[in-house]
Amino acid sequence: MLRDITLGQYIPGDSVVHRMDPRMKILLTLGFTVILFVANNISAVVAAGMFPLVAAVFSHISYNVIVRSFKPLLPFILFTVILNLFYVGGDPIVEFWVIKITWQGLHVSAIMSLRIIFMLIGGSLLTFTTSPILLTDAIERLMGPLKKIRVPVHEIAMMMTIALRFIPTLIEETNKIMNAQKARGADMEQGNLVQRIRALIPILIPLFVSAFKRADELALAMESRCYTGGEGRTRMKVMKMSARDGWASLCFLVSVGLVIACNIRFGSAFQY
Amino acid sequence: METLIKLENVSFSYEEGKTVLDRLNIEFKQGEFVAVLGHNGSGKSTLAKLLNGILEPTAGKVLVSGIPTTDPERLKEIRRIVGMVFQNPDNQIVATTVEEDTAFALENLGVEPEEIRRRVDEALKRVDMYAYRQHPPHKLSGGQKQRVAIAGVIAMNPRCIVLDEPTAMLDPKGRKEVIETVKELNRTKGVTVILVTHYMDEAAQADRVVVMDQGGVLLDDTPRQVFGQMELLKSVGLDVPPSTELYLDLVKTGGFELAVVLNPTECAEKIAEQIRRG
Amino acid sequence: MSAITVRQLTHIYSPDTPFKQVALNEVSLDIQKGEFLGIIGYTGSGKSTLIQHFNGLLKPTSGTVLVDGEDIWKKGYDIRSVRFKVGLVFQYPEYQLFEETVYKDIAFGPKNMGLSTEEIDSRVREAAEFTGLAPELLQRSPFELSGGQKRRAAIAGVMAMRPQVLILDELAAGLDPKGRNKILNQIKEYHSKTGSTVLLVSHSMEDIARYSGRVLVMHRGSLLMLDEVSKVFARADELVKTGLDLPELTKVLLILQQRGFPVNTSAYTKEDVRAELLRLKGVTGC
Structure with missing residues (x-):
């Protein structure tokens, strides 16, 4: 089950989308999300959805992986559909007992479910095609202006990098500690809730002790390598916008235009 | 040979009354390969941490290329001259890829991006980890991680590398890789190497062996002279x-x-x- | 009588995925009751996977593991009980310490066995003595101890379960020469006093040569050798080919042999090698 969730995972590749400037990718993902909510009828939503779908084709990421990015959330999507189907008034298609399904209801549920699906595809595409480190870097640079109002942008980004670096190490460590305690007869699979929580103590305490030790040693190692905070720091990898980023924004602008045109031409579905 | 690091009457204690180092006088010269031996608690690890100003002496002076390590204004300079590699390979790699980690010190020093790229590639080639530059650190073996840590230090072009038990957590293959890398750097680049270890076979490959005991220097000579004192070494918990x-x-x-x-x-x-x- | 019997043991990590990895391939072996067995093999040879099968932490993909003559994966067998019969001390075991006092930490295993307070007390004290922990340390917090003492406390925590088989993975890693010798000698003493089976996994050929009776060599997930120490080190060429080192003194003898001296290279302890060289000097001197 857990391994079915692909959201947030990076899939290395060399496509145009992979090579785009991560800052542009973040901005476009945000912009796209806004446009998705501006679109107020089904044609407009479909028009907006073309943008991540075209990007998905160019990213060379397989169809299956894309589908899996929203599959775990299908129950949630279904719930939204049902809710809108029964509660939106208008011209009935089917009507029996207390249940009334209307054209408008059908329209609104279609919009809602497509919005969620497109949003998940867009978000996943960002993480599929951008390594966590580039993502962190791009966020740091995009948030740069916030430094002026004393937001510790560099520190936040550094913390994110270190967290990303140490997650695999700590997972491995947890497994090791669990095995060591199991070897002393610790029982983690049985008992009621209280017993199970208590069984976690022999794992959590060593994990915290070791995490603090690691933090200490890491701080020394960073200091030894001349780290004194964000002041005066440069970066090896310079982020540069290139032609492909220009083309991507052009595509986005076209889709914005299409959405607005559809909105005007077909009118909002939310008037009931 | 020119003196690079000089300790003058250095004493150190973590808490009052418990002296770890007691009026230590010792010099390290440019281009030397020195091994520091001593049982756990002999003060050898403390000595290592004094050499780049991570710790400040309680009394006495540590001079790196003439600069006292107690000068906060010049700490960056000192740390660029004396690079440090620690025991646990997992706890000194900061970034999520090998090359980003190697770049870390240079980024901190504000070096230009193209220059960083050039020096990172050179450092990784020197430790034979260039082919792994895009790898995440947790997928590497212990020996490879330590070589990445060394690359991160030599990218700064230091004049000296202090290694604090760099092989203690490695298997024999990893140990060999690290020691070969360090010897190579000493030979071809003339980098001073100060290797804190408790493997006698590693110390035997050095130019000079310093034996620490009870916060002082017990022996300081060539490996042949030092290991000839078998009885004395055994009496302080060491071996030959x-x-x-x-x-x-x-x-x-x-x-x-x-x-x-x-x-x-x-x-x-x-x-x-x-x-x-x- | 064997303490542990393994038949056709295969273990595959992440089967049915692209990351599939055969860690053990059809391994069969018998470990005798009361023996001191050394286990060697380079990192990734399968030795860690193997020892985790002995106490049921890993389940075989195929094949059987018998402890004390019983199949530990047969229906109705309580897998937790095998952890008490086969005590496993992992590499750097000090990270497993978690209790408020050393005493309580050593008592964790015996407590999980459901023993009485008096029984637990006698086992904790016995284990502390075997590992050379002074009684006054027992009431301290384990986090206040020195590195070497922490290691001893962690080993005591496994010994206190009085396992029939004690497995030690790289027990001396990171210790200085004195600490190394002391702890290994204590294990040797534990072995001769309790008569239990001891398995020592080590990268140090010196330690293996000095303490074990038989040696098991793992290579690429298969059992390469299981024999007496002298017979294993006599197959020097094969060992070197698999990336393993030889005891330093064996290397000395082998170099002499290459130079054409009629030297018996099966000696591996300090005393035997010295005797062999003295004999050589006497013989060729005549």
Whole structure:
């Protein structure tokens, strides 16, 4: 089950989308999300959805992986559909007992479910095609202006990098500690809730002790390598916008235009 | 040879009354390969941390290329001259890819991006990890991680590398990789190497061995002179390489000619020579 | 009588995925009751996977593991009980310490066995003595101890379960020469006093040569050798080919042999090698 969730995972590749400037990718993902909510009828939503779908084709990421990015959330999507189907008034298609399904209801549920699906595809595409480190870097640079109002942008980004670096190490460590305690007869699979929580103590305490030790040693190692905070720091990898980023924004602008045109031409579905 | 690091009457204690180092006087010269030996608690790890200003002496002075390590204004300079590699390979890699980690120190120093790229590639080639530059650190072996840590230090072009038990957590293959890398740097780039270790065979490969005991220097000489003092070393919880011990035993019980051998090849040659002579 | 019997043991990590990895391939072996067995093999040879099968932490993909003559994966067998019969001390075991006092930490295993307070007390004290922990340390917090003492406390925590088989993975890693010798000698003493089976996994050929009776060599997930120490080190060429090192003194003898001296290379202890060389000097000297 857990391994079915692909959201947030990076899939290395060399496509145009992979090579785009991560800052542009973040901005476009945000912009796209806004446009998705501006679109107020089904044609407009479909028009907006073309943008991540075209990007998905160019990213060379397989169809299956894309589908899996929203599959775990299908129950949630279904719930939204049902809710809108029964509660939106208008011209009935089917009507029996207390249940009334209307054209408008059908329209609104279609919009809602497509919005969620497109949003998940867009978000996943960002993480599929951008390594966590580039993502962190791009966020740091995009948030740069916030430094002026004393937001510790560099520190936040550094913390994110270190967290990303140490997650695999700590997972491995947890497994090791669990095995060591199991070897002393610790029982983690049985008992009621209280017993199970208590069984976690022999794992959590060593994990915290070791995490603090690691933090200490890491701080020394960073200091030894001349780290004194964000002041005066440069970066090896310079982020540069290139032609492909220009083309991507052009595509986005076209889709914005299409959405607005559809909105005007077909009118909002939310008037009931 | 020019003196690079000089300790003058250095004392250190973590808490009052518990002296770890006691009026230490010692010098390290440019281009030397020095091994520091001592049992756990002898103060050798503290000594290492004093050399780049992570710790400040409680009394006395540590001078790196003439700069006292107590000068907060010049700490960056000191740390660029004296690079440090620690014991646990997992706890000194900061970034999520090998090359980003190697770049870390240079980024902190504000070096230009193209220059960082050039020096990172060169450093990674030197430790033979260039092919792994895009790898995440947790997918590497212990020996590879330590070589990445070394690359991160030599990218700064330091004049000295201090390694605090860099091989303690490695398997024999990893140990060999690290020691070979360090020796190579010393030989080809003239980098001063200060290797804190408790592996006698590693110390035997150095130019000079410093033996620490009870917060002071017990012996400071060539490996041959130091390992000749087998009884003294054993009395302070240390040892000599097995071949050295074997040969000294043969001297004592079999009338072999007195000599200090440092590795199996030397040992076998000396024995062969004696047997032929009869 | 064997303490542990393994038949056709295969273990595959992440089967049915692209990351599939055969860690053990059809391994069969018998470990004798009361023996001191050394286990060697380079990192990734399968030795860690193997020892985790002995106490049921890993389940075989195929094949059987018998402890004390019983199949530990047969229906109705309580897998937790095998952890008490086969005590496993992992590499750097000090990270497993978690209790408020050393005493309580050592008592964790015996407590999980459901023993009485008096029984637990006698086992904790016995284990502390075997590992050379002074009684006054027992009431301290384990986090206040020195590195070497922490290691001892962690080993005591496994010994206190009085396992029939004690497995030690790289027990001396990171210790200085004195600490190394002390702890290994204590294990040797534990072995001769309790008569239990001891398995020592180590990268140090010196330690293996000095303490074990038989040696098991793992290579690429298969059992390469299981024999007496002298017979294993006599197959020097094969060992070197698999990336393993030889005891330093064996290297000395081998170099002498290459130079044409009639030397018996099966000696591996300090005393035997010295005797062999003295004999050689006497013989060729005549």
